[in-house]
Amino acid sequence: MINQVLPAGAVDRTDEDLLALYAYPAHSPWVRFNFIASLDGSATHQGVSAPLGNEGDRRLFGLLRRLCDVILVGAGTVRAEGYAGPLVSEEDTRWRVAHGMSGHPALAIISGTLGLDRDSELFQRSPVRPVLFTAATANPERVRSLSEVADVVVVGEDRIDSRTCADWLHSRGLGRILCEGGPGIFGGFIAEDSVNELCLSVSPLLTGGEGTRISAGADNPQLRAMTLASLLESNSALFGRWVRSGGA
Numbered sequence: 569m570i571n572q573v574l575p576a577g578a579v580d581r582t583d584e585d586l587l588a589l590y591a592y593p594a595h596s597p598w599v600r601f602n603f604i605a606s607l608d609g610s611a612t613h614q615g616v617s618a619p620l621g622n623e624g625d626r627r628l629f630g631l632l633r634r635l636c637d638v639i640l641v642g643a644g645t646v647r648a649e650g651y652a653g654p655l656v657s658e659e660d661t662r663w664r665v666a667h668g669m670s671g672h673p674a675l676a677i678i679s680g681t682l683g684l685d686r687d688s689e690l691f692q693r694s695p696v697r698p699v700l701f702t703a704a705t706a707n708p709e710r711v712r713s714l715s716e717v718a719d720v721v722v723v724g725e726d727r728i729d730s731r732t733c734a735d736w737l738h739s740r741g742l743g744r745i746l747c748e749g750g751p752g753i754f755g756g757f758i759a760e761d762s763v764n765e766l767c768l769s770v771s772p773l774l775t776g777g778e779g780t781r782i783s784a785g786a787d788n789p790q791l792r793a794m795t796l797a798s799l800l801e802s803n804s805a806l807f808g809r810w811v812r813s814g815g816a
């Protein structure tokens with residue numbers, strides 16, 4: 569059961585209620601990040617994020633995928649968490665098609681080194697041909713090899729610029745972007761002020777240890793103000809949605 573705290577309290581929200589609450593705005597491209605953090609601020613437990621989520625979090629996670637045109641992730645998250653096979657359920661696919669969307673969201677990965685295995689299940693079992701954003705410094709042999717299983721797009725000289733990625737996706741009709749991390753990508757998008765929205769699940773679990781935060785990278789000289797748009801609760805977990813104040 570998921571209860572709504574803000575706006576206006578409401579109990580036991582249906583999937584349709586939640587899909588309406590999280591509908592993307594007309595503005596495109598729209599970069600939505602989705603993260604989970606433990607109560608003591610860790611983005612992982614033993615190297616992955618899944619143990620932090622409860623049933624409500626998993627439900628919302630799936631609904632956010634249902635709404636997007638493309639799932640964008642960093643190579644570190646792919647290496648840690650997999651991303652093989654269909655990323656949405658059959659019910660999600662039916663809903664998407666009924667709402668004029670492609671059956672499966674596209675998958676785009678940011679990697680400077682292209683240190684990804686072309687024979688991995690990600691490339692072999694993906695229902696859509698993945699997009700790999702990389703930089704001009706990427707190893708040409710890796711570019712050639714991965715081009716056989718993915719669309720490799722060079723979007724920077726020695727590093728990948730977040731806005732160029734978002735604009736490229738928008739130009740391909742993939743403007744509703746769901747970025748599932750990880751911290752390296754998020755830090756870069758924050759630095760370049762390319763974050764439109766953060767959906768953050770606060771898990772009611774304490775991890776201890778030295779797990780990474782949800783963002784990483786160099787200290788950003790400027791703070792980015794966000795406005796709380798909605799807040800849900802489920803079994804002591806909180807699901808907040810913050811939108812960049814004044815627009816990114």
Ligand SMILES: NC(=O)c1ccc[n+]([C@@H]2O[C@H](COP(=O)([O-])OP(=O)(O)OC[C@H]3O[C@@H](n4cnc5c(N)ncnc54)[C@H](OP(=O)(O)O)[C@@H]3O)[C@@H](O)[C@H]2O)c1
Pocket residue numbers: 602603604605610611612615616617641642643644645646648649678679680681682683703726727728729748749750751752753754756780782784
């Ligand atoms: N709590 C959560 O919700 C959540 C969500 C996602 C991930 N995670 C966790 O986060 C950890 C992974 O963290 P991470 O920071 O390594 O992941 P990440 O942000 O997914 O990936 C970082 C990688 O992305 C590439 N990259 C990022 N920005 C780039 C740029 N501007 N130019 C070129 N390449 C760029 C680089 O790939 P190459 O090395 O290939 O060049 C870099 O090593 C895992 O433990 C995962 O479980 C947690």
